[in-house]
Structure formats: C-alpha cells, structure tokens
Amino acid sequence: xxRVLTILLTLxxxxxxxxxxxxxxxxxxGPVQERGGATQPEQGGAENPAVIALLNSAERDRAVGRPxxxxxxxxxxxxxxxxxxxxxxxLAALRLEQENWQQAAVLAxxxxxxxxNDAALKRRNWRVIAEAQRRxxxxxxxxxxxxxxxxxxxSK
Amino acid sequence: xxxxxxxxxxxxRRRTRxxxxxxxxxxxxxxxxxxLTAAGYVLWLDHRITTExxxxxxxxxxxxxxxxxxxxxxRPLDRSDLERELQSLNYRRVAAPAGHGQYHAGAAGLDxxxxxxxxxxxxxPADPIRVEFADGRISRITDSRTGGLLAVxxxxxxxxxxxxxxxxxxxxxxxxxxxxxxxxxxxxxxxxRHFFTHPGIDVRGMARALLADIRAGALVQGxxxxxxxxxxxxxxxxERSFVRKANEILMxxxxxxxxxxxxxxxxxxxxxxxxxNGARGIHGFGTAAEFYFGxxxxxxxxxxxxxxxxxxxxxxxxxxxxxPGRALARRNLVLREMAxxxxxxxxxxxxxxxxxxxxxxxxxxxxxxYPAFLDLIRRELLRDYRMEDLRSKGLRxxxxxxxxxxxxxxxxxxxxLNQLEQQRHLPHGQLETAALAVDVxxxxxxxxxxxxxxxxxxxxxxxxxxRPVGSLIKPFIYLTALEQPDSYNLLSRLDDSAVxxxxxxxxxxxxxxxxHEEHGPVTLLEALTRSYNLATVRxxxxxxxxxxxxxxxAAGLEGNIDPYPSLLLGSLELTPLQVxxxxxxLANGGYRAPLKTIKDVLDRDGRPLQRKQLEVQQALPPDAxxxxxxLLTKVVADGTGRExxxxxxxxxxxxxxxxxTNDSRDSWFAGFDDHNLVVTWLGRDDDKPTPxxxxxxAMQLWAAIxxxxxxxxxxxxxxxxxxxxxxxAVHYADKCLPLDAVPYIKGHPPGTGMLCxxxxxxxxxxxx
Numbered sequence: 001x002x003r004v005l006t007i008l009l010t011l012x013x014x015x016x017x018x019x020x021x022x023x024x025x026x027x028x029x030g031p032v033q034e035r036g037g038a039t040q041p042e043q044g045g046a047e048n049p050a051v052i053a054l055l056n057s058a059e060r061d062r063a064v065g066r067p068x069x070x071x072x073x074x075x076x077x078x079x080x081x082x083x084x085x086x087x088x089x090x091l092a093a094l095r096l097e098q099e100n101w102q103q104a105a106v107l108a109x110x111x112x113x114x115x116x117n118d119a120a121l122k123r124r125n126w127r128v129i130a131e132a133q134r135r136x137x138x139x140x141x142x143x144x145x146x147x148x149x150x151x152x153x154x155s156k
Numbered sequence: 157x158x159x160x161x162x163x164x165x166x167x168x169r170r171r172t173r174x175x176x177x178x179x180x181x182x183x184x185x186x187x188x189x190x191x192l193t194a195a196g197y198v199l200w201l202d203h204r205i206t207t208e209x210x211x212x213x214x215x216x217x218x219x220x221x222x223x224x225x226x227x228x229x230x231r232p233l234d235r236s237d238l239e240r241e242l243q244s245l246n247y248r249r250v251a252a253p254a255g256h257g258q259y260h261a262g263a264a265g266l267d268x269x270x271x272x273x274x275x276x277x278x279x280x281p282a283d284p285i286r287v288e289f290a291d292g293r294i295s296r297i298t299d300s301r302t303g304g305l306l307a308v309x310x311x312x313x314x315x316x317x318x319x320x321x322x323x324x325x326x327x328x329x330x331x332x333x334x335x336x337x338x339x340x341x342x343x344x345x346x347x348x349r350h351f352f353t354h355p356g357i358d359v360r361g362m363a364r365a366l367l368a369d370i371r372a373g374a375l376v377q378g379x380x381x382x383x384x385x386x387x388x389x390x391x392x393x394x395e396r397s398f399v400r401k402a403n404e405i406l407m408x409x410x411x412x413x414x415x416x417x418x419x420x421x422x423x424x425x426x427x428x429x430x431x432x433n434g435a436r437g438i439h440g441f442g443t444a445a446e447f448y449f450g451x452x453x454x455x456x457x458x459x460x461x462x463x464x465x466x467x468x469x470x471x472x473x474x475x476x477x478x479x480p481g482r483a484l485a486r487r488n489l490v491l492r493e494m495a496x497x498x499x500x501x502x503x504x505x506x507x508x509x510x511x512x513x514x515x516x517x518x519x520x521x522x523x524x525x526y527p528a529f530l531d532l533i534r535r536e537l538l539r540d541y542r543m544e545d546l547r548s549k550g551l552r553x554x555x556x557x558x559x560x561x562x563x564x565x566x567x568x569x570x571x572x573l574n575q576l577e578q579q580r581h582l583p584h585g586q587l588e589t590a591a592l593a594v595d596v597x598x599x600x601x602x603x604x605x606x607x608x609x610x611x612x613x614x615x616x617x618x619x620x621x622x623r624p625v626g627s628l629i630k631p632f633i634y635l636t637a638l639e640q641p642d643s644y645n646l647l648s649r650l651d652d653s654a655v656x657x658x659x660x661x662x663x664x665x666x667x668x669x670x671x672h673e674e675h676g677p678v679t680l681l682e683a684l685t686r687s688y689n690l691a692t693v694r695x696x697x698x699x700x701x702x703x704x705x706x707x708x709x710a711a712g713l714e715g716n717i718d719p720y721p722s723l724l725l726g727s728l729e730l731t732p733l734q735v736x737x738x739x740x741x742l743a744n745g746g747y748r749a750p751l752k753t754i755k756d757v758l759d760r761d762g763r764p765l766q767r768k769q770l771e772v773q774q775a776l777p778p779d780a781x782x783x784x785x786x787l788l789t790k791v792v793a794d795g796t797g798r799e800x801x802x803x804x805x806x807x808x809x810x811x812x813x814x815x816x817t818n819d820s821r822d823s824w825f826a827g828f829d830d831h832n833l834v835v836t837w838l839g840r841d842d843d844k845p846t847p848x849x850x851x852x853x854a855m856q857l858w859a860a861i862x863x864x865x866x867x868x869x870x871x872x873x874x875x876x877x878x879x880x881x882x883x884x885a886v887h888y889a890d891k892c893l894p895l896d897a898v899p900y901i902k903g904h905p906p907g908t909g910m911l912c913x914x915x916x917x918x919x920x921x922x923x924x
Binding site for chain 2: 050054066075079107115
C-alpha cells in the first residue's frame with residue numbers, strides 16, 4: 001500500500017515538475033483587464049525565478065525524504081504567488097506525503113477554486129482529494145472525487 | 157554533563173579520610189569531631205558550588221525573533237531599504253567585507269557577508285552575496301564565492317524581544333569555541349596571568365596583594381584568580397572580609413578539582429558582571445558585546461574586546477557610556493599589558509590604542525520596539541508553555557512580525573493621526589487607533605499597533621478594544637445572500653425603503669440611512685458598495701439573522717452572538733483582531749487561516765518544539781466569496797471608498813469596506829490587495845463622537861499604510877463555475893453605470909430588471 005502511494009505521488013508530482021516558463025505571469029501592477037472575465041493567473045508553471053528556485057529546492061528536499069522542509073519551500077512559493085493554482089496543488093500533493101490527509105484535501109480544493117481552463121491540473125487535484133478522502137475513511141467523498149477525475153473535459 | 161559524572165567519583169573518594177596516629181582518647185574524639193565537621197563543611201561547600209555551577213548554565217531568557225528578511229529576484233525593494241535593514245541588524249559598512257556581519261555599498265550593488273543563523277531546518281548558508289537592483293526591485297543575487305546566481309536567500313531575523321529569567325538577568329551565552337582567542341588572552345593577561353597553571357588560587361599573586369594591603373593598611377587589592385572571581389560572582393557581594401576570603405579560596409580549590417580550566421574559563425566568560433541596564437545586570441561577555449556594541453562577540457574588533465575586559469575591574473567606574481575617558485584609558489592599559497606579556501605586537505598595540513571606543517546604540521530590551529505585537533505573542537505562548545520555561549530555558553521563538561511593515565504602520569499612524577486632528581481642528585492626542593496587517597494567504601500577522609503610541613498605557617486596543625463594527629459586517633450579509641444563486645445575484649433588486657423591525661425583546665427598531673434618505677429599488681451591487689442601511693436590513697431579515705451569524709462563525713468569529721436584527725447594521729462589538737480574522741477568510745477566497753504570530757519554537761539546542769505549518773480550512777463557499785470580493789473592489793472603484801482612486805495609481809485594484817457607527821464614534825476600514833489585509837480603527841477611548849466616517853478617518857490611515865507597503869494589484873481569479881455578462885449598464889446612484897462584465901454563478905445570470913441599456917461609454921472611464 002505504501003509503495004502504491006509512493007508511485008502515485010511520484011506520478012502526481014512528475015506531472016508538474018520541470019515545466020517552468022510555459023506561460024507568462026500576469027503583470028502584477030499593469031492595467032486590469034476586466035473584459036472577458038477576471039484576471040487569469042498563469043497555470044503552466046511559473047516564470048518568477050524565485051518561485052522556480054523554491055519549487056526546485058522543494059523537489060530536492062522531497063526527493064531526499066525531507067517533506068517538512070519541502071513544504072516550507074512551497075509555503076513560501078504560495079506566499080509569493082497566492083493566486084497560482086499550480087503552487088497550491090503542489091502543496092496539496094506534498095501534504096499527502098506528510099500524511100496530512102485533511103489538509104491535502106482542503107488545499108487541493110483551494111487549488112481547484114483558482115482554476116479556470118486547466119482540466120489536467122484539475123484532475124490531478126481531484127486525484128489528491130480522492131486519495132485523501134480514502135485515507136480519511138470517507139468512501140463517499142472519495143468516490144465523488146473519483147467521478148470528477150473521470151468526467152469528460154467539456155470544452156469551454 | 158560528563159564533568160558532573162567525573163565530579164561524583166572524585167567526591168566519593170574524598171569522603172574517606174583516615175587518621176592513623178592514636179593519641180589520648182579525648183584528643184582523638186575531639187580531632188574526629190573537628191575533622192568530621194570540617195569534612196562536612198567542605199562537602200557542603202562542594203555541593204553548593206557544584207549546584208551553582210551546573211544550575212547557572214540553564215537560566216537563559218527566551219529570544220523572540222522577527223520573520224527573516226527574504227531576498228529574492230523581483231522583490232520590490234530599493235537599495236536604501238536593504239541598507240537600512242543591514243544597519244538595523246548592526247552590519248558594519250566596510251570597504252571589503254571579510255567577515256560575517258559586514259557589507260559594502262558599491263556601485264554595482266550591495267556586497268553582504270551574512271551571519272550564519274540556525275533555523276528549524278538547519279543552518280542557513282552564510283556565503284558572501286552581491287545584491288543588485290533595477291527599477292525598484294531586486295534584479296540579481298550572486299553568490300560571491302562561487303559566482304553562481306541565487307534566486308532566493310535571506311538575512312537573519314531581527315531579535316525583537318526577550319523574556320527574562322526571574323533574577324532579571326540578561327545573558328547571551330557563548331560557546332567556548334566561539335570565543336575569540338584575543339579575548340581569552342586579554343582576560344588571562346590582565347586578570348590572572350597564571351590561570352592555566354595554578355590550582356585555583358595563586359599564592360604569589362596573593363602575597364603580592366597582601367603586601368599591598370599591609371602597605372595601605374586595608375584590603376585594597378584582591379589578588380584573586382579567575383576561579384576566585386567566578387566563585388565571588390556566584391555567591392558573594394562586593395564586600396570583603398577574611399571569612400569570605402577563606403570561603404572563597406576553599407571553593408575555588410574545590411571548583412578546580414571538579415572542573416577543567418576550559419570549563420571554568422567558559423563559565424567565567426558567561427558569568428562575569430560587566431554592567432547594568434536599568435534593573436538588569438549585564439552578565440558575561442556575550443551579553444556585554446550585544447549591550448555595548450549591538451553585535452555578536454565574535455564580530456568585535458580587538459580594541460572592543462579589550463574594552464570589555466577592562467570593565468571587569470569596575471563596570472560602573474569604567475562605564476564607557478558615562479565615563480568614556482576612563483574607559484579609553486583602561487582599554488589602552490589592557491592593550492599595553494597584553495603587549496607587555498607578548499600576546500600582542502607593540503606596534504599593533506599602538507595602532508589599536510589610537511582607535512575610538514566604537515560603541516553601538518543603546519538598546520533597552522525591556523522596552524521592545526513593538527510592545528503590542530509582543531503582547532500578542534506572549535498571550536499565544538502562554539497557551540502552550542509555562543511561564544517558567546519561557547523565562548529560563550533559552551527558547552528561540554520565531555514570529556511572523558515583519559519589522560519593515562511594522563515600522564511603516566507605526567510611521568503612518570503617527571503622521572496621519574496628527575494630520576487628521578489638525579484638519580478638523582481637534583485637540584491633539586484625543587484620537588486613538590488600532591491597526592494590523594495580515595498576510596492573506598496564511599493568516600500571519602505582520603504588523604500590529606495597539607494604539608497611537610502602541611501600548612504605552614498597557615491597553616492593547618487591537619486585542620482588547622471591542623467596538624461596534626458598523627458596516628464592516630455588511631459583506632458577510634451579502635455573501636450569505638449570494639450563497640443562494642437561485643435568489644440573489646449582483647444585479648438583484650433590493651428595496652432601500654423605510655423599515656421597522658421587532659427585536660427579540662419586543663422593542664421596535666427603525667433603522668435609517670446615513671444620509672437620512674431612501675433610495676427605493678436598487679441593485680444589490682449598489683446597496684453594498686454605497687453601504688445603504690435600509691436595503692441591507694431588509695435583505696438580512698429576508699435571509700434570517702441566524703444565517704448571517706452562521707456566516708460570521710464560519711469566517712472565524714468565535715463565541716456566542718445574540719441574534720438581534722441591529723446586528724445587521726453592525727451593533728456587534730468586535731476587536732480589530734477579530735475583524736481581521738473574518739476578513740482574512742473573505743480575502744483568501746473563503747479559506748480561513750487562523751491568525752497567528754508564532755511560527756516555530758526551538759529549544760536552546762535548535763531542536764523544534766513547535767512548528768506551525770500553513771493550515772487552511774474551507775469556510776465560505778468560494779463562488780459566493782468571489783462575488784463578494786468583486787463587490788468590495790467596486791466599493792473602491794465607485795462606492796464609499798472611491799476616494800482611494802485619488803491616492804493609488806490607476807490600474808491598482810484594491811478591495812475594502814468602510815464602517816462608521818452612530819455619531820461617528822467608530823471609524824473603520826478593512827481592505828486588502830493580493831497579499832495584504834489591513835484593518836484600521838479610529839475612535840476615542842471615552843467613546844465620545846468624532847468627526848470621522850469610515851472613509852474620512854480610518855480609510856485615510858489605511859491608505860497611508862498600504863502606500864508604504866508596495867501594494868500588489870488584487871487579481872480576481874474566478875473558477876469555471878463563474879460566468880460574466882458582457883456590456884451592460886445598470887442603474888447606479890441615479891445614473892446609468894456601464895459595466896463591461898459582471899460575474900455570476902454559472903446557470904444563474906442576472907435578470908434585466910435593473911439594466912438601463914447597453915454601454916456605449918469607454919469602459920476605461922469607469923474601470924481602472
């Protein structure tokens with residue numbers, strides 16, 4: 001069971017590691033574009049070098065079995081870009097590793113609440129939620145999360 | 157610890173004494189009694205000195221630190237900001253940084269040699285770095301040793317306070333290996349040149365002292381070894397008598413039998429009395445280095461170490477702050493003595509003698525610069541720790557305080573309150589205030605002011621002043637409504653007309669609008685952003701006061717709340733801290749992070765006793781929360797907070813809400829950008845009226861605080877459960893307000909009832 005979890009986690013984390021710089025970060029203090037909805041934070045990784053460095057350090061710490069230290073790095077990253085859904089997701093996935101199931105689920109929900117157009121990221125979050133709920137013994141919630149993973153992507 | 161075990165063994169060996177010769181019986185008995193008495197006395201002294209020696213090592217104040225000073229690429233920061241921080245940390249400005257705690261301000265940037273610092277997850281790297289700036293941000297950080305680029309690093313946190321042991325002593329403990337050799341040499345040269353060879357007392361030295369005493373006809377010279385001085389420091393006052401002296405000699409001999417020279421010198425260095433800070437004795441060289449120079453002992457220059465050694469003979473007589481001339485002469489004597497004994501080259505000694513005293517600013521730790529914040533920390537600590545442990549175990553407490561932000565708040569309060577009083581021709585000093593700044597994503601309290609002069613009178617308004625919140629409560633009513641998308645959206649029609657409500661106690665309550673007028677049918681958007689009372693009361697009564705209370709509880713308000721309808725207009729009394737908690741939840745997308753001031757607590761060896769990770773709870777539905785945040789941005793764009801548009805650059809989106817209570821007894825503002833939530837309150841301690849509304853009082857202070865903190869435009873990040881209307885115009889304050897997009901929960905679009913046509917205005921005129 002532990003190994004299954006480890007593999008799952010590796011897959012989860014592999015999904016977002018090493019993809020920095022895909023989308024440009026929004027200008028923090030540029031004019032706000034109201035038309036067409038609210039500002040979308042970039043969701044394809046970060047171009048902020050500080051965030052990239054923190055993600056890399058976190059990944060290094062995680063790989064050598066220091067999840068608490070990795071979590072501290074991710075918390076700092078989240079603090080720098082609090083509207084970046086990807087960062088919240090990574091923190092959620094790490095909470096699984098720390099066996100903090102409750103926070104894993106909450107943080108994944110938090111990530112989802114910041115996602116508009118990234119079905120893959122959303123599915124990864126639902127995976128975290130499903131696993132966390134299973135660990136918490138909430139089989140109904142776990143099943144509901146599983147159903148969200150299976151949901152077809154409706155194009156917007 | 158090992159010395160203790162060794163000590164026990166030697167102790168038991170000493171206990172067995174044999175008397176071989178047997179004279180007359182009575183003589184034998186007398187001798188027996190004498191020997192036993194003497195042995196008992198020695199044992200008792202031995203016990204006392206051992207207990208003292210071991211026990212003393214454990215009484216250390218708790219150290220309270222700010223958050224570390226993060227340096228990262230892109231951080232909005234001016235070079236002068238960073239230089240100010242380095243000065244606050246007592247870094248020395250030099251031409252070429254060669255040691256920790258030094259920096260150079262060059263053309264390219266700042267070259268900094270940081271101090272090593274131990275955090276919960278280990279020691280921070282302390283290689284020299286170069287920090288460069290461009291356009292008001294950090295543009296590059298280089299590791300000067302490897303030449304590699306760094307994206308993130310930090311400077312050590314500031315020490316912002318201490319929690320002292322009962323004896324009211326301060327002590328910065330230094331490890332023997334961290335003590336500069338120069339200091340050890342100086343101590344031995346001046347105080348006890350045979351220290352490493354004598355058995356605890358120095359007969360030659362004592363003879364010399366005795367001679368001097370006889371010549372003077374009184375006890376003038378001590379002739380004490382370091383060991384004797386240490387004993388004296390442990391037990392005796394400065395008074396001199398022959399019994400004392402005899403005891404002192406005995407105990408010195410005992411101490412030397414039990415402990416090594418190294419342990420004794422280490423204890424001496426941490427124990428010796430070196431000055432006075434108010435009621436608090438300055439003990440040990442580490443403490444003295446901090447007290448006189450504001451630096452760690454191992455960063456002091458040789459002449460500074462010599463000055464401290466000179467103080468051993470008479471800390472008040474040679475006090476460098478009150479008697480700089482004496483202190484200088486004494487310091488130079490120390491340097492000459494060292495040269496005389498070959499510890500120092502004569503030319504070098506000459507050179508050092510010509511240097512100034514180099515004292516640092518005096519810092520009274522009993523008067524922390526941030527009393528209100530420390531008060532909150534103490535309360536939080538006492539929930540988890542015993543006061544006795546806090547006072548004596550040398551705990552290291554890492555807090556969330558951001559000193560830069562705190563000082564900005566203090567500065568804004570001081571300046572803005574004076575201005576406000578002058579503008580309204582009020583007598584100076586009547587107006588009181590409380591303010592705090594919170595990190596939205598994690599609930600960390602970054603700055604806190606308990607009053608205009610912080611908590612000079614012991615009254616911490618940020619935590620203790622419960623005041624009616626007025627309209628600050630309204631967003632939680634509207635959020636409660638927006639949780640029901642079938643019934644309410646941002647353009648729903650509300651009725652702003654006179655209403656009478658029956659309170660639970662049977663009394664009738666007839667609220668009024670601030671401007672004593674009715675606005676008739678208005679949108680929900682207008683009712684909140686212009687803070688209409690009648691529409692809000694009607695809405696709240698439709699929803700049910702209980703529902704609103706449930707929302708407040710979810711947002712993090714604890715305790716019982718009476719379901720009076722007047723609650724809907726903010727009769728509820730809250731402290732600024734409580735307001736900050738419920739607004740944190742709102743600003744964080746409905747995710748509550750309990751407000752906190754303490755992150756990590758480490759024991760004296762650096763082991764974590766407590767670590768607070770980021771923890772959030774989903775408290776309010778994210779979609780309704782999103783719509784409410786949108787409303788609060790409209791408060792600033794078009795509503796009661798629109799004056800902020802004159803203060804902040806166009807394009808900077810902010811959200812907030814004003815609050816005013818009857819006769820303007822309380823003036824509130826709670827508002828946030830993408831990172832920071834700031835809550836401000838203005839009023840009088842005697843609860844008398846002021847001339848200030850939320851907008852003309854607390855909001856002004858809020859703006860001054862936000863302006864100094866590099867505001868980040870609020871990103872309204874919606875989920876895919878939110879949709880947007882396009883190009884509508886709505887009735888708004890007797891006008892037709894064009895809105896190019898209004899958010900709504902998917903599947904529940906606003907009706908057309910309150911529309912006044914399509915927009916043909918340039919949206920830029922309305923939105924910034």
